[in-house]
Amino acid sequence: MKKGLSFLLAVILMAGIVTPTALADDVINEKLGVPIVVYGANLSESELEIVKKDLKTAEEAEVEELSVDGNDLIKYIPGGDRNARMYSSAKITRQEEGEGLVINIVTPDNITQVTADMYATAMLTAGIEDAVVEVAAPKKVTGHSALVGIYKAYEVSGEVLDTERTDTANDELNLATKLSEKAGVDKDEVAKLLTDIKKQIAEQKPATKEDVEKIVNEQLSKLNIQLSDADRQLLIDLMDRISKLDIDFSKLNEQLSDMASKIKDKLGDIDPSFWEKVKEFFRNMADSLKSLFS
Numbered sequence: 001m002k003k004g005l006s007f008l009l010a011v012i013l014m015a016g017i018v019t020p021t022a023l024a025d026d027v028i029n030e031k032l033g034v035p036i037v038v039y040g041a042n043l044s045e046s047e048l049e050i051v052k053k054d055l056k057t058a059e060e061a062e063v064e065e066l067s068v069d070g071n072d073l074i075k076y077i078p079g080g081d082r083n084a085r086m087y088s089s090a091k092i093t094r095q096e097e098g099e100g101l102v103i104n105i106v107t108p109d110n111i112t113q114v115t116a117d118m119y120a121t122a123m124l125t126a127g128i129e130d131a132v133v134e135v136a137a138p139k140k141v142t143g144h145s146a147l148v149g150i151y152k153a154y155e156v157s158g159e160v161l162d163t164e165r166t167d168t169a170n171d172e173l174n175l176a177t178k179l180s181e182k183a184g185v186d187k188d189e190v191a192k193l194l195t196d197i198k199k200q201i202a203e204q205k206p207a208t209k210e211d212v213e214k215i216v217n218e219q220l221s222k223l224n225i226q227l228s229d230a231d232r233q234l235l236i237d238l239m240d241r242i243s244k245l246d247i248d249f250s251k252l253n254e255q256l257s258d259m260a261s262k263i264k265d266k267l268g269d270i271d272p273s274f275w276e277k278v279k280e281f282f283r284n285m286a287d288s289l290k291s292l293f294s
Contacts, residue, residue, distance in 0.1 A: 038149030114143035117191030
């Protein structure tokens with residue numbers, strides 16, 4: 001019985017720990033605004049419901065809901081196809097300055113090209129910082145329309161994005177996916193390569209394109225990544241453009257290293273067997289009480 005009471009106390013204490021976290025979603029942040037959810041415009045009604053469930057929109061006290069279509073695509077990604085079909089969706093929750101970026105792809109099997117790190121590095125290039133971003137799709141897609149949705153969400157929230165930075169960010173994401181899909185470089189290695197090059201650009205402050213080329217070649221050699229001459233030149237050209245943007249690269253490494261650990265389900269740290277043990281305890285207690293009166 002002592003063990004049973006100790007376990008019951010643990011359950012009560014756990015409830016005390018979990019409840020405030022659950023209630024946190026019921027509070028509307030009047031400073032930063034409510035989460036903005038941007039859906040791909042080509043989702044069917046059933047797919048939309050799946051995405052809403054994946055992004056847990058019902059658990060928010062209030063959300064602003066938007067959609068992105070081909071018109072948004074060509075606005076934020078020059079050269080895009082107005083008739084492109086948009087399925088990947090995103091929920092964006094603004095954070096206090098200095099909190100950094102946290103990216104969570106909640107349907108990883110359905111976002112086939114863009115990784116969380118790729119989203120993060122492109123968003124930082126575009127000038128988007130301090131947010132929790134969750135990405136979902138109901139079927140296998142590349143994941144590019146989610147980035148369009150993120151851009152749209154930020155403009156709706158009152159931010160003004162520099163088109164030169166968003167254009168560069170789009171080209172960066174395209175090159176990242178090209179290297180991982182066609183050049184055969186591991187996706188995580190691509191993200192690390194882009195991050196490490198940016199860090200070196202921030203530290204060395206290259207004055208010429210030749211200086212940028214040296215940094216690129218050093219990082220390719222360091223990570224033992226082999227690229228064709230054409231892909232290597234694309235990377236050099238892109239990083240030369242990035243080196244001329246007003247970006248605080250010093251934040252990048254810390255933000256990316258924290259990314260995986262920050263986003264979890266509200267009960268993600270609890271042993272999955274925990275609630276089964278709770279049920280078993282109460283079943284045993286009920287059996288014990290029955291035996292006392294039999």
